[in-house]
Amino acid sequence: MAEYGFFIPSAGRTLIAGLLAGETLEISRVMVGSGKPQSQEDLASLTDLVAPVAQATSTNPLRKGDSVEMVVEYRSDLNGGLSTGFWLNEFGIFAMDGDDEVMIYYGCLGDFPQWVSAYNDGAIDIRRYPVSINVSTDVQVIITYPALAFMTADDVEQFCMTTILPQFLVEAQELIDEHDADADAHPAIHTEMDGLDARLTLLELMYSTDVSGNPFTITFQNLDGVTVEGVHNAAQGRIEF
Incomplete structure (x- = not known):
């Protein structure tokens, strides 16, 4: 019996721990599959999904201190559309280690897989899984594929507060400083x-003034x-x- 859980395999742990300040963690792809490890002991040595099915997508990684958060998403309309439904039971996040690709994060639904229906026009089956990876604040995290995940209202709010608002405040302050320095302002x-x-x-x-005559x-x-x-x-x- 494999339990529901999220793990960083040994190869992924080695890559993340070995990143130096100023380096970049390049996430190359996200995959979903229908398999599961036979035991907890097999998790650490995983280098790929047990039974890969399709490539997934994600949101852009968002930094929160030492953590990088993203949402893995699989939709039945991706990559031309899913022709045959399957039981989604695992997903993996892969990153580049030089010229090699390693799985840095593995999620398994254990004995509770989720059925993903085949794609029909107007009927999209969506599965979303939040992910948090701890890396040094000096390490940049990027994805090399388009971030095609749908954004919910909560996603948009978080993105605006953590990404857009700081940029807006910086640009607004620059405009205020420029305005205040303008001698023709106001x-x-x-x-x-x-x-x-x-x-x-x-x-x-x-x-x-001392006035002795008639002042005007x-x-x-x-x-x-x-x-x-x-x-x-x-x-x-x-x-x-």
């Missing part, structure tokens, strides 16, 4: 500040009763030469 605020500065300067002039004040907000030379800048309340 013209209305600059105009208001210039007006306040002019009024403050006028108050300082009025109360800091010209602000150049308008030119009523005033004859001047130059260009009247009404927005700034000044005469320009």
Whole structure:
């Protein structure tokens, strides 16, 4: 009797443990099959599925600290469509070790296989299996096949929060910094500040100047009763030469 479980075979464990900082774990393919090991002792020495049936797909790997999470998915519409149904009882994830390919992850449904129906137009049979692999945070994990797995609402939310949101925040901050450094940004605020500065300067002039005659004040907000030379800048309340 083989129990339901997920395992990292010896060859896969050796590859993952031997990766150095800055290296890449290149996941090459995902397979599903109908077999199961005869015993728990056989699991460690597995190099392939017991009875391979078809190539599957997955989501893009998502990093969570030392863990890389992905969802293995098999659909009856993949690879031209499944012509004959089968009992899905195992899946394996393969990665490149130089020029060689090794199975780094094996999942078995034990005595509880799932029937996958043959593909019919409009009727797709889908099986999904979450996977978590522990690797160093300095190791990049990529897949070399298209990530064709359907995304559920939960998948989309997780992808947006862990991948899209950080990128959006970085780009938004860059736009904010660029905007803040632009001397022409917020013209209305600059105009208001210039007006306040002019009024403050006028108050300082009025109360800091010793006047012995008849005082009068010209602000150049308008030119009523005033004859001047130059260009009247009404927005700034000044005469320009």
